[in-house]
Amino acid sequence: MAQFEKFPQPTEGEKVTLVNGKLQVPDNPIIPFIEGDGTGPDIWRASRRVFDAAVEKAYGGRRKIAWYEVFAGEKAFNTYGEWLPADTLTAIKEYIIAIKGPLTTPVGGGIRSLNVALRQELDLYVCQRPVRYFNGVPSPVKHPELVDMVIFRENSEDIYAGIEWAEGSPEVKKVIQFLREEMGVKKIRFPETSGIGIKPVSKEGTERLVRAAIEYALKQKRKSVTLVHKGNIMKFTEGAFKNWGYELAEREYSDKVFTWQQYDRIKEQHGQRAADDAQKEAEANGKIIIKDVIADAFLQQILTRPKEYDVIATLNLNGDYISDALAAQVGGIGIAPGANINYETGHAVFEATHGTAPKYANLDKVNPGSVILSGVMMLEYMGWQEAADAIVNAMEKTIEQKTVTYDFARLMEGATEVKCSEFASKIIENL
Numbered sequence: 001m002a003q004f005e006k007f008p009q010p011t012e013g014e015k016v017t018l019v020n021g022k023l024q025v026p027d028n029p030i031i032p033f034i035e036g037d038g039t040g041p042d043i044w045r046a047s048r049r050v051f052d053a054a055v056e057k058a059y060g061g062r063r064k065i066a067w068y069e070v071f072a073g074e075k076a077f078n079t080y081g082e083w084l085p086a087d088t089l090t091a092i093k094e095y096i097i098a099i100k101g102p103l104t105t106p107v108g109g110g111i112r113s114l115n116v117a118l119r120q121e122l123d124l125y126v127c128q129r130p131v132r133y134f135n136g137v138p139s140p141v142k143h144p145e146l147v148d149m150v151i152f153r154e155n156s157e158d159i160y161a162g163i164e165w166a167e168g169s170p171e172v173k174k175v176i177q178f179l180r181e182e183m184g185v186k187k188i189r190f191p192e193t194s195g196i197g198i199k200p201v202s203k204e205g206t207e208r209l210v211r212a213a214i215e216y217a218l219k220q221k222r223k224s225v226t227l228v229h230k231g232n233i234m235k236f237t238e239g240a241f242k243n244w245g246y247e248l249a250e251r252e253y254s255d256k257v258f259t260w261q262q263y264d265r266i267k268e269q270h271g272q273r274a275a276d277d278a279q280k281e282a283e284a285n286g287k288i289i290i291k292d293v294i295a296d297a298f299l300q301q302i303l304t305r306p307k308e309y310d311v312i313a314t315l316n317l318n319g320d321y322i323s324d325a326l327a328a329q330v331g332g333i334g335i336a337p338g339a340n341i342n343y344e345t346g347h348a349v350f351e352a353t354h355g356t357a358p359k360y361a362n363l364d365k366v367n368p369g370s371v372i373l374s375g376v377m378m379l380e381y382m383g384w385q386e387a388a389d390a391i392v393n394a395m396e397k398t399i400e401q402k403t404v405t406y407d408f409a410r411l412m413e414g415a416t417e418v419k420c421s422e423f424a425s426k427i428i429e430n431l
């Protein structure tokens with residue numbers, strides 16, 4: 001049993017376990033949850049009702065989640081005097097699968113991101129964010145239905161490692177002195193007034209992320225995996241990510257993928273026609289095409305040619321930007337789910353793409369769709385597909401009936417605007 005310093009033990013349920021790399025989920029699994037800050041509590045209350053109703057409906061009482069509250073953010077600070085108590089990490093390590101609401105991160109000072117800390121502490125190296133269109137959702141683009149992508153965002157490295165020093169600090173002076181005097185760096189434009197941030201990107205980190213993306217593409221019979229990077233500018237981090245990604249694909253999946261690097265080699269030796277034919281043959285044989293694109297070009301092409309993209313593998317910061325941009329394309333951040341996963345240990349924390357939307361806190365107003373769909377991902381991960389499908393169908397039906405929260409209502413003709421809790425109730429009615 002987990003040893004908690006401050007938290008009470010869970011009073012009901014059984015542990016999820018990992019046996020020989022496979023999750024074993026009992027009928028009454030203990031699932032830790034973090035309510036979240038800002039709009040988190042409103043959204044969590046609404047979402048939890050949907051999860052419980054769907055599980056009850058799908059399994060007639062045979063299965064039931066034993067929710068176990070753990071704490072992070074403001075509620076943790078107010079209750080335990082810490083933003084991220086050790087017990088929360090202990091609980092997630094012990095019970096393997098958890099779900100959370102958004103947590104606040106102050107800009108330019110104060111605590112570092114608790115969301116990022118959770119991902120790093122638990123080494124949840126994949127941030128998996130599927131982006132698809134739900135019929136009837138208002139969108140700013142003409143063909144939102146052409147967007148059907150799954151983002152694999154590297155979650156443990158990059159500029160998010162939090163290695164940075166503030167302008168004027170003794171540390172930054174030391175780093176700048178080292179760079180100038182020992183490394184021969186001459187390009188810091190204003191050395192006296194610079195803050196410095198470091199961007200670590202490793203071969204191991206890249207390989208496990210790209211491997212997860214390719215495994216997903218193979219299992220789900222997707223067409224391509226695109227490595228999105230800014231390798232033309234950041235050659236040894238983003239450029240290396242691209243190179244390591246291609247190398248891994250050709251080394252570990254040689255009979256299952258066709259890469260654009262292979263295409264280039266064939267083109268060089270035998271001409272463009274031969275390369276085109278080789279790619280067509282690979283596609284006809286169901287091979288996954290591994291390609292790459294520079295991040296800025298990608299951000300315009302997801303608007304102009306979304307059909308060309310499928311599974312996306314990218315670094316941490318690119319993935320953050322891409323997640324919100326793609327979410328907007330299919331109707332906004334109100335229905336953008338996600339998961340942070342370590343595919344080796346099985347640990348997974350499910351959470352929405354959006355933040356705490358603080359101006360709407362406690363108004364029972366915002367869309368709970370992102371956390372509800374994050375819960376759908378969680379149910380799928382647990383193997384409770386029937387409950388997951390029931391929620392997706394009921395949510396589709398509710399949106400088609402034009403019963404929606406403010407974010408959709410303001411863009412839809414003839415919609416009935418409902419509160420966060422009412423949207424959840426309508427989904428439950430439609431189960």
Ligand SMILES: NC(=O)C1=CN([C@@H]2O[C@H](COP(=O)(O)OP(=O)(O)OC[C@H]3O[C@@H](n4cnc5c(N)ncnc54)[C@H](OP(=O)(O)O)[C@@H]3O)[C@@H](O)[C@H]2O)C=CC1
Nearest residue numbers: 102103104105106115333334353354355356357366367407
């Ligand atoms: N994983 C996490 O926990 C994350 C936490 N954060 C943190 O959240 C805080 C606030 O961040 P901020 O940059 O304002 O981004 P948010 O995602 O919280 O909000 C930005 C805007 O997105 C829209 N929005 C967000 N959530 C919903 C929802 N559920 N339904 C409908 N619309 C929604 C609102 O748009 P509109 O104004 O148009 O109504 C809102 O003003 C920060 O402290 C940030 O660090 C941010 C991202 C992820």
Ligand SMILES: O=C(O)CCC(=O)C(=O)O
Nearest residue numbers: 104105113115116320353
């Ligand atoms: O941790 C935060 O405050 C922001 C995280 C974020 O934007 C994301 O995970 O997409």
Ligand SMILES: [Mg+2]
Nearest residue numbers: 320323324353
């Ligand atoms: Mg983000």
